Amino acid sequence: MATDWKIIAAGKKAQQQASIPKEWLLSNLPPQSVLDISGFPETCGLLSDEELQITRSDTDTLLAKLASGEWSSVKVTTAFYKRAIVAQQITNCLTEIFVERALARAAELDEHLKKTGKVVGPLHGLPISLKDQINVKGIDSCMGYVSWIDKPAESNAVLTDILESAGAVPFVKTNIPQTLMWPETYNHVFGRTNNPYNRSLTSGGSSGGEGALVSLRGSPVGVGSDIGGSVRIPSAFCGTYGLRPCYGRVPYAGCVNSMEGQDSVPSVLGPISNDIAGIKHFMKAVIDAKPWLQDPLAVRKRWSEEEYNLVDHGNGKNLCFGILWDDGLETVKKALLDAGHKVIDWKPLKHPEIYETLRGVWGAGAEEDYRTVTALSGEPIISTMVPEDAIVKDSGEWFVVDTGVSAFQLWQTQKHKRDLRQEYLRHWEDTVSVTGTGRPVDAIISPVAPYAAPPHGLNKNANYTLIWNGLDYAALVIPVSKVDQALDVQRPRNQFYNDTDKALYESYNPETFKNAPISVQVVGRTLEEEAVIAMSEIVDNALKTSKAKS
Template identity: 55%
Template sequence: MGSWQDLVADKKLRQQAAIPLDWVLKSPPAPDVLDVRTFPDSPQCGVLSEREITITNAVDVELLLAKLASGEWSSVEVTTAYYKRAIIAHQLVNCLTEIFVDRALQRARELDEHLKTTGKVVGPLHGLPISLKDQIPIKGLECTMGYASWIGRYFEKDAVMTQVLYACGAVPFVMTNVPQTLMWSETYNLVFGRTSNPANRTLTCGGSSGGEGALGGMKGTPLGIGSDIGGSVRYPSAFNGLYGLRPSYHRIPYSGCVNSLMGQDSAPSVLGPISGSLSGVRAFMKAVIGQQPWLLDPLVVRKRWIEEEYQLADHGFGKQLCFALMEDDGIVLPHPPLQRAMKMTADALRAAGHKGALRSCFAAIWLAGALEDIDAVTAASGEPRIESMAMPGAQAVDTGMGYPAGISAYENWQLHKQRTALREEYLALWQASAAETGTGRPVDAIILPVAPSAAPPHGKSIIATYTVLGNIMNYPACVFPVTTVDPVQDPVQKRETFMSPTDEENYNLYHPDTFKNAPVSLQLMGQTLEEEAVLAMTEIVDNALKSKFGVVKK
């Protein structure tokens, strides 16, 4: 094995060579152009045809699937359109890792031929291009996960998720960037570099599924798959104005994926969809569960998609829902745009006839053996372990991320006991809320921020408990966009007292000009294995917001 620098240089050259020359931008936007989301549609870009612009701006996955199934749009033309837009996005925000154009288009041609000769689709995701986070292996390709040590390691087998996507008729077409170790809410590694937010390139795209978030924010994929162990689907979804679902443990197959801390099952990572439409999230969940993935992954819960749950049979069939609104976690107060988003959501729900009510163990479990695991990987090439996501020359902030020394098995067991006690306490509180809702049921779901800020500047993400709550309690959670940062509506609020040092640090970070154009999103959490209901309730909330305030500008 050569030096890690040599490995990286070779990988970058091979990545660049995989980009078709006529898709290379001749006149990219200047570095001081911060919002690049609409650049692919502009005459200055010149890579996409009018039809390709129409296809990639369709956004609604349900619409795309209908046009693919009818043959109105072929898989080849849809895959080509999204591939072009993905390559444009990559040149603007650095979001891709593996690029395999010929292979994806060959798959699309096979699907088109099948539809033409049989009149039938291959599966529920027939012809749809889908992007994969760089930890979901595809046979014959590399999957480095941002580690120089893993460059040159080609996979001999598809991950179960990849197998399921093929069975569903999908077209895996790119893999997307991640932070080294996957254990950050930003995206930077020494192999592929830093991924930026397309709404404002001075801001982070989130992490660890940051490449997916940035690509989706550029409309460079209709549907992507990320993973979430502490918020890694939800941060990128929220920071890029997308929809994203963190399912409960073992609802979606994970077997065959690569990860940091492999063998650690105290706080499992889960795969989840990220999309510009809620129909994309729903289509993914129904399609994957419909393939009976428990026959391929022994850890998957044997639970089919239950339409009665999606119809909200356990929640009054959605006629009058009651949501708990968690305005802050008692540790870090969200910035003014997040506070406004919470109020907008509450107002929209009340206008639609629903009700609002009510107002770290996990990290210790998760990081119990992290240092030893990460050092074992990086030692193979001599690649340094990244300690901060800060930009060169910028002051690092305490993001809440670190690598403590390992603990004993007995100490880990005590943390498990603490986690179980927390889950029991939360369940009791949730059930007791039936006395306050007025519906005769406990609170139907919790609505809360994803993070205490919109997408922060690079190196400034402060990890708070808003996402970790879902992971430690194993609650499914769906992200939905609400608004964008507005300097007029979201001025700095003068405060003299703070709940914690992290709260003060987060407060000092805020100025509306810093967060220019940043999407503002929230998440809806339900109880364990309630994915169908969580999706249905998120659709109700999303429709209420659109009815009262209109579609969020993207």
């Protein structure tokens, strides 16, 4: 008789718990009634003063001190490992934990630096966390499926090899939802990941483990994936920076995934960090490794300092941003105007058509894909992310899949997506007539979601993110503030765009969203990662300058 799937899942969870050094398990964890646990790693008592200093440091500082030998990789990796384990105990953000292996790798890097006086690469000694689907040889990538437990990867993903060759230390893998196709994070194997700023709220998904971990400074740089917002939603909900690169800019070969073979709207890998420098260091190191020589789908495009210096965008002077409204972006607009840039309203073009086209592409074979994998273990396909004991019940399906369409029907959907991209290109180019700079709009600033992180199970809207997946535009999330009980009150409205808009408005209560991060995304065009990073730095600096003055 086949082993019950619940027993297999429980065994995997027990194995995970056993992989944590006992001296790192805490007895002073905050009770569940304490919702904001973002400051707990600082006060828990597990980390020394030096380890706290290390984990508070920005990426530039970490890399400089690692390269000089002032901080050893063993010391830095240990500090972040301890903080990651604290994060795990309060948010449930990790899947695979491999302490001895990571510290052995760190020790090798320290020995190399000591003997040669040179770093192994641009990320020398830096711990990097990986979303569960990114393969590390000899370690599971079960991706929240009971069926894939105890199937260790036979080789590294291409990205894992590149990061190690650049001197990085992969040290943990992070939690995801079953199937990956959820904007929240829960599965039958590892359970639910909570938001560090309010544990009654979702951390987002599908890279929710990365979002929570990086937010708690349990990792200086993490890697997530994004097919409809899965890097950006957790980054926004957890108050971190996160980049959705374009198709093929970061190598995907060697990762496990759902819906493999669906190449019309592919998932992409992207970095999450507490500073934009971490995003830039990651992207430059990966691209400089020429990933197209290891992954045939990687784009052959070198890192461009010219593009980073915004040669196509007035060298970064007198930029014009288009703002996609309806989510309180006045703070960003004022900061940019004060910094000497222009801001105009962005008029969305056929966004509902783009949403539905993407859902048509994914839905064509998703149900069969999920059913095929879960049938191997007998585990049920998760149909709701709402906890069983939640007061608010599910408000309907998040992602209704088709039972299958013909190849010809799918081709028509993909053709329509291509045509919509063509229309949007012209729409963007036509803004040259209204910017006053002699150029089209340099970038769009948009909400990441129509709300801050909602209660578990209620993140039903990814339209602000998946639009850019359909168009294949690079987008970087910037944290702005947190929900303020006094400022962020419900403003009177008499008119609504549709029933969804009205329902979102009526569901808002400042108390529910207490302390939730508020973020925006800076959107550039296809393969404009360098420019998007640079323009995001400009937006971020403008916001920080504006806050300092106020």
